[in-house]
Amino acid sequence: DGGITQSPKYLFRKEGQNVTLSCEQNLNHDAMYWYRQDPGQGLRLIYYSQIVNDFQKGDIAEGYSVSREKKESFPLTVTSAQKNPTAFYLCASSLGYGYTFGSGTRLTVV
């Protein structure tokens, strides 16, 4: 079955550490996105990529980095520069009609 796989589902990080969240899709979608969701809030765009080897900052890119070396993969690195990283991170892909979301990674800084 086609879909988006995010791993891990839960992640704990110590303050000052970088951590990378995985996002893989087998839908052959060109566009991929990373969103952050905080409790009781909507989705805020971190980064997006419309083609391989190209990506753009979203509304809250500070403290995050991405790469898009393959069409299927769009990993997100949460760096130590991100002041408040504890959140639910959602990866999505699209062919231009609607988003398909992964099941998310819940990151907690301890």
Next chain:
Amino acid sequence: GQQVMQIPQYQHVQEGEDFTTYCNSSTTLSNIQWYKQRPGGHPVFLIQLVKSGEVKKQKRLTFQFGEAKKNSSLHITATQTTDVGTYFCAGVNTGNQFYFGTGTSLTVIP
């Protein structure tokens, strides 16, 4: 900047009652999409509305797009406990940029 406002933020209904959530954009949209996120889950695409004044139905769910393409609503008739979750709208502008509403969290009391 462009904004998509969604109301209400929370709604509690008795099972069998109707429910409506509203989205309003500060600018004219190309299309609007609706998503449902179950508790602990990820958003799932429900529908896309493109035409001015468009109305679409999915069983007990009715989606409307305003004549000016700046507002939209989702109406659920005779709610069931399976309708519980957060409903998000996403306005898409002519540049294909998505703007998610803050969501309406629906609780259905059996």
